[in-house]
Amino acid sequence: MAATRQHLHHLWRRRGGSATTSAVVGLVFLVFSAVGLFVLTSRSPESALNSTESILVDLTLVNNAKEKGALCLDGTLPGYHFLKGFGSGADKWLIHLEGGGWCRNLELCSARKQTELGSSNHMEKQVPFIGILSNLPSQNPDFYNWNKVKVRYCDGASFSGDVETTEHKGTTLYFRGLRIWEAIMDDLLLKGLANAKKALLTGCSAGGLATYIHCDDFKALLPKTKTVKCMADGGFFLDVNDISGRRSMYDSYNEVVHLQCFFPEEIIKKIRTPFFILNPAYDAWQVQHVVTPDVSGPSTSWRSCRLDIKKCDSNQIEVLQGMRTALLDGIRGVTEKKDWGIFVDSCFIHCQSLKDYLWHSPNSPRINNKTIAEAVGDWYFDRSKVKEIDGQYPSNPSCYNLVFSQPYKL
Structure with a gap:
């Protein structure tokens, strides 16, 4: 997709790679990753065996990264957290891409520069590795001793932007997500x-x-690797009408991608690498911002429903069943x-692989x-085929359903 320099905040251009890389996504969303209730300490990953x-x-x-032009929104260096593998996992790698929404205009991108989602100056110097990143066999039986990386997200566009700089009220913004992806992968390859x-x-x-x-x-970077696969958690965003009958999410974020929007249902048609789709049928973020966004003027009853699925009436549940049908x-x-x-x-949840109590626990x-x-x-590991599709809400008593005091913030 060719981008014009005059519309840096509207368009992203392709910078090499596969056709999938040039697919630009027009939805914005936020990630809220729960921090586990573990006592944290600095120690070797091998000690997890007895911890x-x-x-x-x-x-x-x-x-x-600077010499490669791979910079966060504010021009600081991008980063990642790396936990070295050990034992049988010493030659195996798991790379996790952090989420955190999109900034859809220069004003929001400028504000984002003052946070960890736009500047490495504001990133935590240490983060806990839990869920799929855990080094505990009890939490993460298949990947606990792998090399694991959490790639920090600071470009505001899902590691997909590649333009030069633009000015906003006297400050410079860098839209370099694709270069960040390439620079970090180069670093990890070494x-x-x-x-x-x-x-x-x-x-x-x-x-x-x-x-x-x-x-x-990612697969192309590793031509000699025996097994390369991908897994997306809570990233299958739907292009559906909200309760007012409008495609409000599409319209709202058309500022981000001016020419064309690609949703996951289109992208997956082109992916050749083995892939795992992990998604709740009633994704809490999408219920609040795709099905019942503020611009649709949700009624008082919907305000309760979007915070707690148990408070949805039968008509509202029917709407949410339509969301599930759209996902399927x-x-x-x-x-096949x-x-x-799958x-x-x-x-009623959003993102499940980075929460220890959702990824693998008795509950x-x-x-x-x-x-x-x-x-x-x-x-x-090809132990069996996995095509697990749950029944409709509330058929699964093992579900952990979130209850909010207020909706996820955009």
Whole structure:
């Protein structure tokens, strides 16, 4: 997709790579990743074998990123958190792409520069690795001892932008998400990713969408790796009408992508790499901002329903069942692909792989008695086919359903 310099905040252009990379997404969303209730300490990952504690992992900045033009919105260096693998996982890699919404105009992107989502100056110097990033066998039985990376998100466009700079009220903005992706991958290749025998690219929400976009590119980076697969968590955003009958999300974020919007249901038609779709049928973020956005003027009853699915009446549940149907229609084309996996539960939740109590615990959601971690592991290691699609709400008593005091913020 060619971008004009006069409309930097509207268009993104392609900068090499596969056709999937050039697919630009026109939805904005936020990720709220819960921090586990573990006592955190700095120690070696091997100690997880005899521990019940998760681990804090330091932030690494990409020192040569500036010469590659790979910069956060404010011009600071991009970064990631890297936990070295050990034992049988020493030559296996799991890369997680952080999410955190899009900034749809210069005003919002400028404000984002003052946060960890636009500047490495504001990023935490250490973060806990839990869920799919955990180094605890009890939490993460299949990937606990792999090399694991959390890639920080600071470009505001799911690692997809590639334009020069623009000015806004005397400050400079850098839209360099694609260059950030390339610079961090280059750095990781030098640290051992190039010699990986197995690799998994994953991400949550905005990072899940980035996983759809970059999956085939990731595979292309590792031509000698025996097994390369991808898994998107909560990134299958729907192009559906809201309760007022409008495509309000499409219209609202047409500022981000002026020429054309691509949704995951279109992107997945082009992905060649084995892929796993992890998505709740009643994604809480989408219920609040796709089905019942503020611009649709939700009634008082809808305001209660969008905060707590148990407070939805029968008519509202019927609307949400339509959302579930749209999701299942969107993935129908890949349900028969033998090397693809699916786990669609009936929970009112958003992003499940980075929460220890959802990924793999005695209280985790299950379909056919499998936790999400077990389902993903069975798919990745070809232990069994995984096409797990839950029944309609409220059929699954193992679901963990969020209750909000206020909706997710845009």
